[in-house]
Amino acid sequence: MNKIDKILKRIQNYFKEVKVKEFMSSPVISIHMDRKLSCAKEMLRLKRFSGMPVINDEERLVGIISVEDIIRAVENKNLDSKVFEEMSKDVVTLDEEDKITDVVRNFEVYGFGRFPVVDKEKHVIGIVTKHDLMTALLSKLSILYVHDVRREPFVATENFRSSLTGINIENEVAEFKFYIDYKDISMAGSGASKLKKFLLSKGFPPKFVKRVAVATYEAEANVVIHSGAFGVIKAYVEPYYVTVRVEDNGKGIEDVKVAMQEGFSTAPDYVREIGFGAGMGLPNMKKCSDKLMILSEPKKGVIVEMNFWRREDENI
Amino acid sequence: MKISELESFGFECLVPAEGEVFHGYVGDLLSEVMAHAESESVWLTVQSHVNIVAVAVVTGIKAIILCGGCKYDSETLKKAKEEKIALFRTKMNSFKSAGKLYQIGLR
Secondary structure (H helix, E strand, O other): OOHHHHHHHHHHHHHOOOEHHHHOEOOOOOEEOOOEHHHHHHHHHHHOOOEEEEEOOOOEEEEEEEHHHHHHHHHOOOOOOEHHHHOEOOOOOEOOOOEHHHHHHHHHHHOOOEEEEEOOOOEEEEEEEHHHHHHHHHHHHOOEEEEEOOOHHHHHHHHHHHHHHOHHHHOOOOOEEEEEOOOOHHHOOHHHHHHHHHHHHOOOOHHHHHHHHHHHHHHHHHHHHHHOOOEEEEEEEEOOEEEEEEEEOOOOOOOHHHHOOOOOOOOOHHHHHOOOOOOOHHHHHHHHOOEEEEEEOOOOOEEEEEEEEOOHHHOO | OEHHHHHHHOOEEEEOOOOEOOEEEEOOOHHHHHHHOOOOEEEEEOOOOOHHHHHHHHHOEEEEEEOOOOOOOHHHHHHHHHHOOEEEEOOOOHHHHHHHHHHOOOO
């Protein structure tokens, strides 16, 4: 069982009632059965799909064409044949009312990469891949938020894996470390100010450093205002790349997705009076960083990890 | 313009600092200021709490003008000296102060 399967298995119990229609991808790009295989190949390549449903004149599902089918056709030099000649005909479909547990079981039993969702007339109304499943589970679980400017479209699963294992980070020694004192709001921003000076001293350009500093200030202020616990800022520095990790052991975030919304804030009045609590902290962090990952559950603290790449116009 | 010149336009200087400012920003929400203020700015606000100094440091704001006759906390004055952020104050409100600075060339 690979890593994704293990994670899925562990968390699916919490979401037994989630239905396919809540997380399937739709509309679906399908291909007509009479098209040539070379056409299917191009579509898969352009869309970066690993497979897609095949439909007939009535737009009903008749099969699935996958990358494996294409490879087989290439080997046999059959790319001029029609899609229906090479497609897999024994398709396992889902109903939009099916539960998430059915889907997980399907993935286990059949080992297919995707399951089309059809209505009673066999029209394809959606499709479910492991990516869809993961994204659905994560958003329900509300423990993770990932924002990546480079790979927005297909980032969720990839980063979930790499960030949870966290190998690239955990084994390194932080070059910058600052302990956040949550009891004193007047200290909020001290860590970010120090980090700014540290990065400038390392020769990073001011424009870049400003982004890092502003994002770090926001994360630091969040620890002071919300966590009710001590926190730490760590920075890992590479010539063209800075990673900032802000961790605390405090209250955690109830729902990261909601917290990401601009204007959403749970800040108490006394901090609002001194200019905090506008609900702009997380959106600001997202804006300033190139990649932002937030991992949190109620009572389990928050880990914010931000990556910053030096952009070309920032090298002065 | 030089930070020290601000005094001649009726802004009372409490903590002087070297350097120049070219831009200005008005705001009392710290996140909003950090998100939008340019580096080398003068910042008009009614927030007097010590956190404004850290906001200035991370944002690259060189001078803060406390408007509407508000008073700085003593901690703020101390911190600003340490961080070399200039502090001014004025009885004028933020709107009028901004108008004045715009008139003398800040953008």
